[in-house]
Amino acid sequence: MRKVLSIALASLMLATGLAGCGKNTSEGEKLSSDAKAPSDAKTDSQKAVTLFISMHVANVKDQEPYMYGIVQKFQEKYPNIKVELQGDDTDTHVKKMKMAAQANQLPDIFWMLPAPAKEMNKAGMLLDLAEFLKNNNDITTSMDPKLIQGYQDGGKQFGLPYQALVTGLWYNKAIFDQYKVKVPETYDELLAAAKVFKNNNVVTIAKGAKDSFSTWAFLGMLTRYGFFNKIDNIHAGKEKFNNPDFLKFYQKIDELRTAGAFPENVSTLSYFQAVEMFTAGKAAMLDAGVWETKKIEASPIAKHVGFSWGPTFSDGVGNQKVAMVVGAAPLVASASVNKDAAKLDAVTKFFQYFYSQEGAAVMAENEAPPVVKYTGKVDKDKYPVYSAVLEQMNLPDWERPVAQPDLVLSEAAANALNDSIYGVINGIFKPSDAMNLVDKKLH
Template identity: 40%
Template sequence: MPGQNLSWSRRLRRPVGAGLAVTAILSLAACSSDAGEGGKTTITLSMQNADVKSADPATWAIVEAFEEANPDVDVEVSGQPVAEHLQSLSIAAQSDTLPDVFWVYKANAEEMLEGDRLMDLSPVLDETGILERLPDSTVANYTADGKVFGAPYQGLLTGLWVNNKILADNGLSMPKTFDDLLEVARTLDAKGVVTISDGASQSAFSVWQFLVWLDRFGFQDKADGLLDGSEKWDNPDFIRMYEHIAELRDAGAFSSNVSTQTYQQAVDQFLQGKAAFLDSGVWAASAIQESEVAPDADFWRGPEFSDGTGEQNIVMNVASAPLVVAKKVAEDDAKLDAVKEFLEFYYSDEGQQILVDNGQPPVTDYEPKLDPVKQSVLKTAIDETREDGVTSPESQPDLLFPVDVSNAIYDSIYGVIQDQLSPSEAAALVQKALDNQ
């Protein structure tokens, strides 16, 4: 699963201790050495997971394949949990000791670009042919002041995983609209079956389905205004969206222990055949594929709303937080060439197929090769993005805001799901976070 999603929890609000911050920056500085063994050029890659090999197998596999294909380049991979990672990068940016290539939130990247710490990747991406293979929406999302400051790390393809057997066993068909989903929830609740598996404990970020609901209630048209303050989060459209979440809650759609259940426990609930839907993304495809529900698994982009605002036939299939390159890399020709080679490999057909082989969708225009048996679950998600008329937003809404605002968005949604906040109070919670920026 994309690491930034796993780590968007309330712990981000806790300040990182000075000792930890100093240790982290020393670690970043240490791994920024140009020295390589046997004449190799060394580049550093800093990620948002403490154990990249196990937590992000796709990135790890790409690095290994790249080093095999480019024996003259050594990629030193390091990582920390998101909060510590971002804190370390903030300090490193001040001292100009950033890693060569690193994962970072878009908002942080824009600050670093403004501080003249990031490379404009436009020439590199254009020279290597990467730029023309990226969706226009991705390029636009990672462009500021005419500079392309990042490239997509992985894709965020999110929605609801479906257990078709549960629906069929209860005389239900696949829903299309919100009213359909509401009827499914009422029917399943009457039979003691969970409709949507979610988990708020230590994982308040796990509300991906409801983030795309925001787009079905006009988020894309409101985004610029929300960022510059001319638009308010507590607007009638968003409040109406929260009201629909409350309707689902009152229909018994969520597990009774949603407040104490973690995201992983929510996944397990679905894998054990105890929930009709799972709120998640493509990163769950591998676990579903290996479970007993695999033969009955499907992927759904979510309900359409008759009272929504704007486009309804959408799926959240966007780039996650970007990979960026420190500006100082351009001062070393050998290092710059190595970074170019790494990016060219990452976004090559071979690199993109490695993503696919590790349960991730491609982020370029690459047509993936999918095993119809061994990757049947992932295929259902990718197929959903290719249905006639389906479009995608430019970005997942929470990725456009600072961490405090993103956390408020998650808390507002789970606040309604847990009946702790009314729809109006939920919208006001996010607006307060925006006002505090």
């Protein structure tokens, strides 16, 4: 399974306070060209050095081909730097990183969920990348500021975005054309389409509730009801998640359920089965993200597929043009690399390459959205699905939130949020009851 699925599984928190473990409990160290190094630093930077990089998938080559490709190209460019690339499934990886943090044996560079990364940062275990951004202005200016801001805490830049989390609704235009239904841009159009499709035994939105994390498009819709305007007050106890604006959103989900927008067996379907339903041409839409691009590109429906940010709402709150393009999870580096000039130089070079146009080209070749603004060209005839995503990402006047809603919540609250959405989709919860479920985990 690809990275964004892994990310959405849960925003795992550190079970024990990291501030008391390991010996790097002082203020986070900075990745700086001015950092003190031995007098033979120039010679050190040319010595053979090994970088240990740990990722959140078991088979990096197959599951994260762009990361694997970037590593290969990087080693070609810097033959004196050997990269030991290893990976585990997300849960195992996160647990291993927690244990490594406690033992003060973190790898040089690794992928991490935002919440535990912040805890490691507070414990002084992560390299502060603020100076790196200052010294590499070309990278800083080519990256969306919100992607950078998402990994700042306590005055430190504790990480940089590994990739953009891009989520929404895939749609099969051939099905819409067949039943003379407009591809929806508004909620009213989506509801009308659902009623037509139901009458013709067509699933409107393929979803699988067995994997409760698969609510991406609906999280995007939630942002159109003022989620980020309210969440600070909700966390502070000044407002409840069960509020009149969010209630309208949950009522819309219930209305779609009543209209038959979801598979009749949604409660027993997995996310993977929902994807298969869509790629087989048995559903008009799919709630997913760009990690499915290559799979859809290889399917029989590829030439008919488009991508949207989901519907806007006439009773929504604030700007309705919200594009869910956010930082998924960061790449971080161990603060201990600052004690070895050659290692620090290698880490610096890797980040420089990863966020360069060369690195972005490798991501584009693998149909993944580059974190930096990519100046290269994509063959629309060869990659129609990928091109459709990039077209949406480049739409003018669409605002990008600072994060996906579940990624700014605790693990328990994030799980409750996903469960509440699927609870309404499955008809288990009434909208208000579903919202109370989230409140119980927030307060």
